[in-house]
Amino acid sequence: MAVAGTLIHNAHVITVDEHRRELSSASVLIDGATITAVSTDSIHDLPPEVTHVDGSGCVLTPGLVNTHHHLYQWITRGLAADHTLFQWLTTLYPIWAGIDETAVHTAALGGLGQLVMSGCTTTTDHHYVFPREGGDLLGAEIGAAATIGVRFHPTRGSMDLSEKDGGLPPDSVVQGIDEILEACSDAVARWHDPSPGSLLQIALAPCSPFSVTTDLLRESASLARELGVRMHTHLAESPDENTYCDQHFGCTPLQYMESVGWVGDDVWFAHGIEFADDEIARLAATSTGVAHCPTSNARLGNRICRTRDLVDAGVPVGLGVDGAASNESARLLEEAHQAVLMARARGGPTALTTRTAIELATLGGARVLGRDNEIGSIEVGKLADLVLWDISGLAHAGIDDPVAALVLGAIPPIRGTWVGGRRIVTDNDLATADLDAVAADCAAERRRLLDKAG
Secondary structure (H helix, E strand, O other), rough: OOOOOOEEEEEEOOOOOOOOOEEEEEEEEOOOOOEEEEEOOOOOOOOOOOEEOOOOOEEEEEOOEEEOOOHHHHHOOOOOOOOOHHHHHHHHHHHHHOOOOHHHHHHOOOHHHHHHHHEEEEEEEEEOOOOOOOOOOOHHHHHHHHHOOOOOEEEEEEEOOHHOOOOOOHHHOOOHHHHHHHHHHHHHHHHOOOOOOOOOOOOEOOOOOOOOOOOHHHHHHHHHHHHOOEEEEEOOOOOHHHHHHHHHHHHHHHHHHHHHHOOOOOOOEEEEEOOOHHHHHHHHHOOEEEEEEEEHHHHHHOOOHHHHHHHHHHHHHOOOOOOOOOOOOOOOHHHHHHHHEEEEEEEEOOOHHHHHHHHHHHHHHHHHOOOOOOOHHHHHHHHOOEEEEEEHHHHOOOOOOHHHHHHOOOOOOOOEEEOOOEEEEEOOOEEEOOOHHHHHHHHHHHHHHHHHOO
16 A cells, blocks of 8 residues: 655654754655655645645654563563562463464553554564464464554574573473474464565574573574674573573673574674673674663673663674563653663763663664664665654653653654554554553453463
């Protein structure tokens, strides 16, 4: 279906382009799926049918990019609230073992709806729990993403190291290597779209060093590169993981992952808290990405990511909300806020600027996903993934710097959100789903899942 033209005018435009321009009272023209003009002057040569959107009192940014999530967790929020990472996992795995297509689809609608209403236009998802009777779980969340209208990069996750073999997950949610690799190949063949402007791309994502075998990591890397898709996993998240890798492999988490082929510009790691200086240099040299998840890290009591050091070294860094069971709010703009606070708590008042935080949330995330040539900045020729934030109200009154208003102030109402030129939010209302109905469905699925777990 063709998308009509849209002219957004009188907005403060944060381009995040090569020159990091910020344009006052500027206009942006969308024609079809792409941006065709960005100017502080009047734009002529408009499409035959164009919708005018007044951006007065608003800030226009690139759509935010979420580089790490677990959507199925939306219906298990608030549990194990005072646990360590490993305690939290062992408490929740038996509950997650009961998920099925209905639960995952409903949870994904809830999680994606919340993301969109916090400025997200592109999101990943790391789904690695596949109970034997669960059904088509990846398909269930892909269907939800199509309903909501976001650009989606789900990953086909996996676990093959259960409790009886020294891992953390129960036997009921792990699979054999052959079964996993076949399912990964099928997922890529069925859904992955590498074409320009793609709304759906698949990556392969074994869960973590303490829930998969070395053979699975090696085979997954080989398959991903054969199929031409990206690779994702958790890494260097906590001191517990350091201890596990030292005891089992005699090395750090990154040393272990490099030994099995898991560094490169097609790889990104979630969290990346526990990297030493030489490891940060190695990530930079190989263009291996990091999804920084500040709220989740703090919720689980892990240490603070060395975000400033990663950025200074040239490591691709994006932001992630992580799963809703370790970040109950799951609002992406809030991660930019928390990234600033956490970096400054670690490194002082100049450790991370508000503008760097916006860059991590947009172009940084796009780079992590290999999409920075298409999304992440407001430039002619890029996809029209845009968010128009209304900062005219009380919550932001008197904050002269619009970037400070976005990053340090309350999350503003959204005047409009576009994904590939299609408007999916108007005046803080999601056009593609009834969020009140989604909320009721999520509550019902949570009750059903907890009842199933006993």
